[in-house]
Amino acid sequence: MNAPTRPPLSAELLTLARARHPQYLTDLRDLVSIDSGSYSPNGVNKVADWVQQRLVRTGFDVERVRFPADHRYQAGDALIGRKRGRPGPAAGGRRILLAAHMDTVFDDGTADRRPFHMNGAIAYGPGVSDDKGGLLAGLTALEILQEASVEDFGELVFLATPDEEIGSQVSRPLIERTARGMHYGLGLECARENGDLVVARKGVADFRLTVTGRAAHAGIEPERGANAALAAAHLTVELQGLNGHWDDVTINVGVVRAGTRPNIVCAEAELHIEVRAATTADMKRVTRAIHQAAACPAVPGTAVTVEQIDLCPPMEDTPASRRVFAAARKAAATYGVQLGAAATGGVGDANLIAGSGVPTLDGLGPVGGADHTPGEWLDTSSVPHRVAMLASLIASLGSAGNDS
Numbered sequence: 001m002n003a004p005t006r007p008p009l010s011a012e013l014l015t016l017a018r019a020r021h022p023q024y025l026t027d028l029r030d031l032v033s034i035d036s037g038s039y040s041p042n043g044v045n046k047v048a049d050w051v052q053q054r055l056v057r058t059g060f061d062v063e064r065v066r067f068p069a070d071h072r073y074q075a076g077d078a079l080i081g082r083k084r085g086r087p088g089p090a091a092g093g094r095r096i097l098l099a100a101h102m103d104t105v106f107d108d109g110t111a112d113r114r115p116f117h118m119n120g121a122i123a124y125g126p127g128v129s130d131d132k133g134g135l136l137a138g139l140t141a142l143e144i145l146q147e148a149s150v151e152d153f154g155e156l157v158f159l160a161t162p163d164e165e166i167g168s169q170v171s172r173p174l175i176e177r178t179a180r181g182m183h184y185g186l187g188l189e190c191a192r193e194n195g196d197l198v199v200a201r202k203g204v205a206d207f208r209l210t211v212t213g214r215a216a217h218a219g220i221e222p223e224r225g226a227n228a229a230l231a232a233a234h235l236t237v238e239l240q241g242l243n244g245h246w247d248d249v250t251i252n253v254g255v256v257r258a259g260t261r262p263n264i265v266c267a268e269a270e271l272h273i274e275v276r277a278a279t280t281a282d283m284k285r286v287t288r289a290i291h292q293a294a295a296c297p298a299v300p301g302t303a304v305t306v307e308q309i310d311l312c313p314p315m316e317d318t319p320a321s322r323r324v325f326a327a328a329r330k331a332a333a334t335y336g337v338q339l340g341a342a343a344t345g346g347v348g349d350a351n352l353i354a355g356s357g358v359p360t361l362d363g364l365g366p367v368g369g370a371d372h373t374p375g376e377w378l379d380t381s382s383v384p385h386r387v388a389m390l391a392s393l394i395a396s397l398g399s400a401g402n403d404s
Contacts, residue, residue, distance in 0.1 A: 010388070024380075034046050039166075051135070059083050061083070075162045084155050095154045097157045103162050126376065179352070182358045183359075187361065199317050202248065203347070210269075211269040212302060214302075227299055228259075239273060246282050249286055251274075314355075
């Protein structure tokens, strides 16, 4: 008697994803019911405990990274799960990094005040879309790959971080170190509301400009002063005027502080500026423009110093990342899903992975929206196809013949 013919991998993965869907909903309820705000390390660590158990059960070796207390905040733990594959005859196999975050923007107590609930196929609750739905989708995709005995890859790495919602200030070195040597990066943030994946994210740079003037009595001898507040006002207008000079670049003077008393000519002022740009080249251009504006203050006797406080690199739309998107679109097409490519001004851990030189695609979780609001939602009807698509993409990228 002939052995039964195995169905195509794409069909098998969808069958497995559908079979796991009821458990996905149960697990999602459990995760959303844990308060895990960025400043709640105990809550983040409860999520980490849960994720660690799932990774170990799926054959991953897991490293748990505990961060020392920082002068800014105490972060929860990070997890790095690693699983070696069995590449086929083509030498090597690819190393794929999947990244998700365990923290949310919500304070302790939110899960009790606004608990997980469903209206039809739409799930609601704090972090249901950003990023617990995506985190869980990634774990589920890895589980169905294991069940389908897919091992044609060099290494799968699952990175779960504790502080993405506040800029990954503590975990950034770990993210960048983990990304080194990876062939592909897959971000598990949820898809856009229309189902699009994210091929580009703007980078962000924060600057502090300090304007130094000269104090004087405002009533008796104002001419002896040099008004830093006035110089800061001129500088604000000039910097805001840079908007529109380059495509996909925004400059925002978000904070202005000046002076101590109304009867003293202001001796010092401070501006805090945020710049967002789609490319590293544009980020450098606008940085030069800020320095040029600071070099020529409008008020005689004043001077301006510029400090770059932080820089999160852009996740650029590159030919290499487009090839990863093409592979995702091909995988989706087998399930009748049409994918679009989106660019966004929001940043995430995918920026840091892409900034390390890894071709990166984001938005590979289920369809969701209204992140960071009380109306945050996840379309659970999108879960089986999105999980199967993600698993198919991993299987496709994992073989050595899919270099970017």
